[in-house]
Amino acid sequence: MDFKSGVIYQAYIKSFNDTDGNGIGDLKGITEKIPYLEKLGVEMVWINPFYPSPQNDNGYDIADYYGIDPMFGTMDDFDELIEVAEQHGIGIMMDLVINHTSTEHEWFQKALAGDEKYQDYYILREAPEGQKYPTNWVSKFGGPAWEPFGDTGKYYLSLFDPTQADLNWRNPEVRKEAADIVNFWMNKGVKGFRLDVINLIGKDEEFVNSTGDLDQEKSLYTDNPIVHDYLKELNHRSFGKYPEFVTVGEMSSTSIESCIGYTKPENDELDMAFNFHHLKVDYPNGEKWTKAPFDFLELKKIMNDWQIGLGENGGWNALFWNNHDQPRAISRFGDDKNYREKTTTSQAHILHFLHGTPFVYQGEEIGMTDPYFDEMDQYQDVESHNAYDSLIEEGKSHEEAIEIIKAKSRDNSRTPMQWNDEKHAGFTEGTPWIEVADNYKVINVENELENGEIFNYYQKLIQLRKDMEIIQIGAYEPMFLEHEQVWAYRRKHDDQELITFSNFYGDPITLDISNEVEDGDWDYLLGNYGEKAFHKNLELAPYEAVSFIRTTE
Numbered sequence: 131m132d133f134k135s136g137v138i139y140q141a142y143i144k145s146f147n148d149t150d151g152n153g154i155g156d157l158k159g160i161t162e163k164i165p166y167l168e169k170l171g172v173e174m175v176w177i178n179p180f181y182p183s184p185q186n187d188n189g190y191d192i193a194d195y196y197g198i199d200p201m202f203g204t205m206d207d208f209d210e211l212i213e214v215a216e217q218h219g220i221g222i223m224m225d226l227v228i229n230h231t232s233t234e235h236e237w238f239q240k241a242l243a244g245d246e247k248y249q250d251y252y253i254l255r256e257a258p259e260g261q262k263y264p265t266n267w268v269s270k271f272g273g274p275a276w277e278p279f280g281d282t283g284k285y286y287l288s289l290f291d292p293t294q295a296d297l298n299w300r301n302p303e304v305r306k307e308a309a310d311i312v313n314f315w316m317n318k319g320v321k322g323f324r325l326d327v328i329n330l331i332g333k334d335e336e337f338v339n340s341t342g343d344l345d346q347e348k349s350l351y352t353d354n355p356i357v358h359d360y361l362k363e364l365n366h367r368s369f370g371k372y373p374e375f376v377t378v379g380e381m382s383s384t385s386i387e388s389c390i391g392y393t394k395p396e397n398d399e400l401d402m403a404f405n406f407h408h409l410k411v412d413y414p415n416g417e418k419w420t421k422a423p424f425d426f427l428e429l430k431k432i433m434n435d436w437q438i439g440l441g442e443n444g445g446w447n448a449l450f451w452n453n454h455d456q457p458r459a460i461s462r463f464g465d466d467k468n469y470r471e472k473t474t475t476s477q478a479h480i481l482h483f484l485h486g487t488p489f490v491y492q493g494e495e496i497g498m499t500d501p502y503f504d505e506m507d508q509y510q511d512v513e514s515h516n517a518y519d520s521l522i523e524e525g526k527s528h529e530e531a532i533e534i535i536k537a538k539s540r541d542n543s544r545t546p547m548q549w550n551d552e553k554h555a556g557f558t559e560g561t562p563w564i565e566v567a568d569n570y571k572v573i574n575v576e577n578e579l580e581n582g583e584i585f586n587y588y589q590k591l592i593q594l595r596k597d598m599e600i601i602q603i604g605a606y607e608p609m610f611l612e613h614e615q616v617w618a619y620r621r622k623h624d625d626q627e628l629i630t631f632s633n634f635y636g637d638p639i640t641l642d643i644s645n646e647v648e649d650g651d652w653d654y655l656l657g658n659y660g661e662k663a664f665h666k667n668l669e670l671a672p673y674e675a676v677s678f679i680r681t682t683e
């Protein structure tokens with residue numbers, strides 16, 4: 131796939147489509163829906179991990195890199211998926227989790243049993259005198275980042291769940307294993323990789339205490355310059371040999387500068403990177419587990435900085451509102467009650483006209499919302515349960531804590547895909563592993579395809595990107611950066627100019643654009659309220675988005 135003109139869909143396999151009634155989505159379920167994805171127009175599907183795993187972190191805790199967990203199907207199912215997808219012009223992107231393995235992985239088990247070769251696959255340290263752990267670092271899921279390594283007196287580093295042990299990338303054998311894994315799946319026909327928390331693989335040899343400040347602490351193990359060396363090496367040993375192969379790095383707490391390095395084609399590292407800064411605009415002082423309104427100006431500023439930073443320096447952005455780790459953007463930044471359709475289409479519009487590769491997360495194309503679960507037993511995610519326990523420990527009431535979980539839980543996006551208005555939204559004949567949102571009678575694929583406006587809008591956005599170079603590679607320039615209600619920008623390419631406006635709120639507004647936009651023959655290109663004439667006093671309805679284009683002399 132040409133990642134400059136194509137759009138990638140994310141299928142959270144566990145919740146996408148279950149064909150065997152075990153309540154968990156599977157590979158056959160994705161194969162069955164390939165024609166649906168073709169209809170949408172996407173060229174690649176990123177599938178979340180389906181390797182054998184104890185599922186303590188929904189598959190991001192891999193116990194065998196070369197297998198398929200029976201709950202998701204078999205290797206034959208996988209081969210069939212690759213084949214069917216290819217027949218429909220869709221490539222499969224796998225999720226590669228090589229910063230850590232599950233503690234159930236054979237390597238870790240051998241290490242625990244005393245095998246020194248495998249002990250060097252992990253990061254094992256002793257606690258210095260007077261300290262409980264090797265460092266004071268905290269895990270991203272709460273609690274200390276070190277766990278006792280059997281009865282050796284040592285500790286292993288685990289930046290996520292205690293059952294996810296960080297790999298020692300300083301060991302060349304570990305790096306060789308990573309390349310072998312990539313080559314194995316490439317030989318099976320995989321066309322892309324999403325590399326999980328890949329900017330965390332380079333740790334210093336020496337581990338030092340942080341000051342206790344979370345940002346400072348993250349900087350001790352994030353974006354270490356050696357990550358670039360490791361990625362180049364991996365690239366040269368595997369996917370770098372195939373120009374059509376697509377790679378996207380998931381970059382936890384990264385910087386623009388680092389991402390230019392990761393994604394510049396001449397550096398031979400990755401094609402593009404996900405960053406999450408724009409999805410922290412409702413984390414006051416960096417705090418996720420609290421409820422706060424989002425900062426619109428900050429959101430625009432961040433997106434603008436990344437557009438300019440990567441766009442003008444040869445880097446490439448992965449563009450997204452949603453994934454399996456985030457609440458649904460329409461519930462979070464929009465009005466999913468009164469303007470569900472318009473919020474969804476206007477958010478999609480403002481994102482898809484930017485410089486980068488857009489990702490569509492399952493359900494986004496039909497306007498799925500957060501499920502608003504009221505009880506903790508409806509949540510399955512380890513991070514949400516840890517957060518709830520901490521909130522209660524801090525003295526919050528159940529009501530206060532659950533309001534926060536409701537707004538921030540990763541399970542908000544992990545509820546089953548809503549296919550129709552039948553039992554469990556047509557996701558499964560069994561009992562789903564996580565409850566279906568109760569709005570599925572109205573919000574579902576069947577209803578959307580017959581009566582809706584969202585799927586159809588995504589089709590248009592995806593097609594326009596395929597057709598128009600200006601959307602793919604046009605230069606980006608901001609407009610109205612300080613405006614508190616409207617998001618706007620322009621793109622320029624050859625003799626073309628494209629301008630895009632989105633009213634990000636529910637109040638109508640008339641925007642005087644005469645100082646920003648030159649006179650000319652502006653043609654309507656696309657809008658979520660239908661065709662409208664260009665006007666210097668641009669009237670925008672609630673959550674309206676519109677683009678105009680002209681040819682300059």
Ligand code: GLC
Nearest residue numbers: 187190227290326327454455
């Ligand atoms: C990434 C994944 C997330 C997982 C974490 C640890 O952030 O997207 O789901 O919990 O890595 O592997």
